[in-house]
Amino acid sequence: MSHLAISELLKGKVAVDSQVTIKGWIRTRRDSKAGISFLAVHDGSCFDPIQAVVPNSLNNYDEVTRLTAGCSVSVTGVLVQSAGQGQSYEIQANSVQVLGWVENPDSYPMSAKRHSIEYLREHAHLRPRTNMIGAVTRVRNCLAQAIHRFYHEQGYYWISTPIITASDCEGAGEMFRVSTLDMQNLPRTDKGEIDYSEDFFGKEAFLTVSGQLNGETYASAMSKIYTFGPTFRAENSNTSRHLAEFWMVEPEVAFADLEDIAKLAENMLKYVFKAVLEERRDDMEFFAQRVEKTAITRLEEFVEKDFAQVDYTDAVEILKSCDKKFEYAVEWGVDLQSEHERYLAEEHFKAPVVIKNYPRDIKAFYMRQNEDGKTVAAMDVVAPGIGEIIGGSQREERLDVLDARLDEMGLNKEDYSWYRDLRKYGSVPHSGFGLGFERLVAYVTGMGNVRDVIAFPRTKGSATY
């Protein structure tokens, strides 16, 4: 490919007066009375388009004057410094080749006018052509790359835990079934029940809701691992924070306690936010101007401030004794609501806060029981402007305590035999957490709905494209 990315030109990486070729799509066209056309061309490589100045001396200048938003072109010309405002460089074109026209420009779904976010969602295959979704795509990529880089630099191994699971220990209530059975002619046992032994995997299978339990097996051998993969919830939650299919980052660390992973969460978030501030300034400026005016400043504050830490028990006292009226009352033993978490982060601590040691009765079986007999070594990271962003815990590494908890919760120990093996054979203290990737991207960009930060969102009633 002999053409250059527009980002390279705008960053000044190419010598002025060079002959260059760029390829991209028309954002706007303006014609002067003097017989010159100005094309704004974007190629996705950065937020800004580059301006191509096209003289009417070109053979196909009549074609140029018919270019509309979305047409694809190849432009060759001389790179010059721009006299125009808001642009550093432009191209004095000596050739414009039209690669693809837009059929019926008047009905082009991504015409230059501003579209509602809901309209864009209904045209998910074309919306990355807009300024907004283009910027989301670059920031999302920047965050994903920074996450991989962060863990790799610290000696973690990326593990792909299974997507399809036949494990009985994930709580099948909100799971999607995976099957190849003929729905019209389901095989049945003598008792009239569906015969899943005939199904592809020889038993019932579902889409995973978390890689954690599998991740623990690898942490119990490789010490430091993380997953970054899709997870699924068949929840009927029609909110701006829920997707049926979303990506999760789940580190799992041997020889680490709750303090260690609280620190890991803080280090990771600061690392990836710094990466966005350094690498995607152009897109972040757009979000700050058009989407959420604190988009940049709140990230800058986030990376500068130490996280606060508070015990759940103390947090409850803070919430009970403050002047704020909450919709949901707070008592020791109840799970904190979003309004409580945000009060703690935004008004009380005025910083991201790690809430630790929750009541055992509201938490999962695998969390490590504290000495007080009432709480478990769980933590949530709560951030100003979003609320809970990370949830994690130290895992119960003591077989007898784990078994007692399984019994207490009416869970079948045989279903957890491989998980219990980790406690039988060289068990180690270990901890981990989960980060919902789309919530992270929504927070960083200020986009109000996770459906707009994943390419093709899947929600109740919707799986188009």
Added chain:
Amino acid sequence: MSHLAISELLKGKVAVDSQVTIKGWIRTRRDSKAGISFLAVHDGSCFDPIQAVVPNSLNNYDEVTRLTAGCSVSVTGVLVQSAGQGQSYEIQANSVQVLGWVENPDSYPMSAKRHSIEYLREHAHLRPRTNMIGAVTRVRNCLAQAIHRFYHEQGYYWISTPIITASDCEGAGEMFRVSTLDMQNLPRTDKGEIDYSEDFFGKEAFLTVSGQLNGETYASAMSKIYTFGPTFRAENSNTSRHLAEFWMVEPEVAFADLEDIAKLAENMLKYVFKAVLEERRDDMEFFAQRVEKTAITRLEEFVEKDFAQVDYTDAVEILKSCDKKFEYAVEWGVDLQSEHERYLAEEHFKAPVVIKNYPRDIKAFYMRQNEDGKTVAAMDVVAPGIGEIIGGSQREERLDVLDARLDEMGLNKEDYSWYRDLRKYGSVPHSGFGLGFERLVAYVTGMGNVRDVIAFPRTKGSATY
């Protein structure tokens, strides 16, 4: 965490005579008559364990002499250069803390003796503790990180194309159904058919077999994208090369033709192989010694040699005129078998080879038709020692040609309306390919079966853990 990774100590990153703590699992223990025990401790951070030399002066020396393979320990002591063969540094321990015992060492599934690969597969939750699967895990991670790095450095954006798809255009024959319908009481229409409007997504939904078509939508806006995510095939293929769930890397590049992506494939493979040779020498030496003796040399040759290129039509002539007896006869128009591909790479060209321009009748509808009317701009990358490793094509960007092909194949244009939109609005020449990640890891490590290079393999009849 105050302990250090064993890899840091063995690489000489810590000053000799420092007091250090490491945490890990016992690989072996040997006691000398002089009252000294030698513990080989591994923590997953590198191939080699570190030796801890434990004098009988320790208070809990009786515990130390009961340590067996798999027990977890914390060892503190002085780092010294080792006089022993095959190890650079060791620890003169002044404290050994036992973190976790192995219940019934005699029946520990990962005891120190050598286990068959099939046995390890049946203990997938414990097998990363072995030398072999530990090495696979590190090399797999190295390859994944290098893939992300390669694309990121070149200005590609990672896109997460959907896992669940209700799109009709993927060919549902070999797909897994995703559903939340109550299998015991399936809703039915008046006509007695299953009423999928009652299902979670309001229609039939499946697990994706490829992110390509979705990826094309983003390449048609961002120019250069890639996917790296799980894909699924409900095939009853009980071979060493097939998984029901596997990870794919699929770059899609606007303004790129077949030559461009053939070059991209070559550059990418060489980049990631170099990363393995540089970063995971320890593991690769193990594979060369114990799994596939050419494991290192064939990678070294791969990165040094230019790829050969041959047209399918010429390849058929080579195969027809050579002396080799093939199981399957070759004629123009048939798809090449693995034996043919390997002959071309291993015996004829003695290099990785790109086979280009296949007969259109054996290829997918989206591949770009060549001027000859008989072939399409498809390519396969075939490597010595493995056969096909990458398949790709230039995509048909001309709406009229695409539509004629859909008609010819009896496909419904309405099912492809969003895909066709890309050709209506600023269509551009573009190309891409797919790489099966597990096949890549299997090739690099020399492991004979893709089930042993993914943590928890899913195959017909098997989805345990």
